Amino acid sequence: MAISAEQVKALRDATGAGMMDSKRALEATDGDLEKAKDWLRQKGMARAGAKASRTAKEGIIATYIHHNHQLGVMVELNSESDFVARNDEFRHLAHEVAVHIAAAEPHYVRREEVPEEVLNREKAIFAAQAQDQKKPANVVEKIVQGKLNDFYKREVLLDQAWAKDDKKTVDQVVKESIAKLGENITISRFARFKVGEAS
Amino acid sequence: MAISAEQVKALRDATGAGMMDSKRALEATDGDLEKAKDWLRQKGMARAGAKASRTAKEGIIATYIHHNHQLGVMVELNSESDFVARNDEFRHLAHEVAVHIAAAEPHYVRREEVPEEVLNREKAIFAAQAQDQKKPANVVEKIVQGKLNDFYKREVLLDQAWAKDDKKTVDQVVKESIAKLGENITISRFARFKVGEAS
Secondary structure, three states, X not given: OOOOHHHHHHHHHHHOOOHHXXXXXXXXXXXXXXXXXXXXXXXXXXXXXXXXXXXXOEEEEEEEEEOOOOEEEEEEEEEOOHHHHOOHHHHHHHHHHHHHHHHHOOOEOOHHHOOHHHHHHHHHHHHHHHHHOXXXXXXXXXXXXXHHHHHHHHHEHHHXXXXXXXXXXXXXXXXXXXXXXXXXXXXXXXXXXXXXXOO | OOOOHHHHHHHHHHHOXXXXXXXXXXXXXXXXXXXXXXXXXXXXXXXXXXXXXXXXXXXXXXXXXXOXXXXXXXXXXXEOOHHHHOOHHHHHHHHHHHHHHXXXXXXXXXXXXXXXXXXXXXXXXXXXXXXXXXXXXXXXXXXXXXXXXXXXXXXXXXXXXEOOEEEEEHHHHHHHHHHHHOOXXXXXXXXXXXXXXXX
C-alpha cells in the first residue's frame, strides 16, 4: 500500500525514528501507526515511551502548597511565546490560578474533559429528582439543564467563580490576561493533592 | 433484605448522610452501595463528589520546580503519625524524592500500577525481538523476563536507581528512612508536568 508523507511524519514525531525506517515500518504494517511503532521498537529503532505528540507550547509550571504541606496544587499555564511565559503578570496569573484551585477544588479544566459516564449519571439523578417532584416533562428538561450548569460551575475550573472575586469566572480572568498580554493563554492541566485522599 | 452495620457505615463514610437515611437507601437498592449513593443524592441527602474513602494517613505534599519553571513535580509522602510528618528528615526525604522524579521521569510509583495492556504490549515486543534473533523458547522466556525487569527499572519509581546514588533503589532509600524514623513511610502518588507535554 502507498504510505503518505503525513503518515511518515506522524510516526517520526512519535518515535524519533529516521525517515526511511519509519516508511519501512508503515509499509510492513499496512500503514497502522500503532503497529508501526511496535515494529520499530521491536527492531530497536524507537525508544519506549517516546511522547505521542510534542506540542510546541510555551509556558510555565506553577505550584502552591497550603495548610502546613497538607494540600498541594500544580498547574501548567501556556502562552504562545517564551517572552510572555517570562512576563511577571503571566507568572502572577499562574500563581493565582494555583491558589484558586487549592480553594475551589475543581475536578476538570474544561467541560469537554468531564467523562460521558459521569455526565450521564448526573443527568439521570437530576431527572429522577425532578420527576419525584411530579414536574411536567418540559419543566424536567429545564431543571436538568439548570442543574447541569450548577454541576459545571462546581466541578469545572473555567466555569468556576474566581475565588478572589466571584463576579467573574476563571475563564473571564484568563481572557482579561489574554487582552492585556496580547496573545493566547490556556490552562492545560492541573493536579491537586490533599494528604490522605489518594484514590 | 438485611442490611449490615458495615454496609451502613460504608455508605455514611462515602456520603456524609445520616445513619437512618443510609439504612433506608441501602434497603431501597438491595444493598448496592453505588445505587444507594445515587438514591441519597436523588433525595438530596448526600453531597455530590463526596470522597469514596478517606484514609487516615498522615504525611505531606512536596513540590519541586526546575529549569526556569519548565518542569514541576508534586509528590505525596505518607507516614503513620503527624509527629513523623513534621520531622525534618521526613520532609527532606519528600523533597529528595521530588527532585529524583524530576530527573528520572518515572511513570508509576509501583509495579502493580503498570496497566495490564501496557505490560502485555511490552512483553509481546520483547518476545518478538528475541524470536527475531532465532533464540530457543526457554532462552526467549529468560530474555523477556530480563527486559521486563529493565522496563520496571526505567518506568517504576520504587525500582529506579536513586538519582543521587545509583547503588541503591528508591525503595531502599525509603526503607532506610523507615528504619531511622521507626514507622512505615510510603510514596502514594506523584505528578510530573513538563511544559508542552500535556496529553
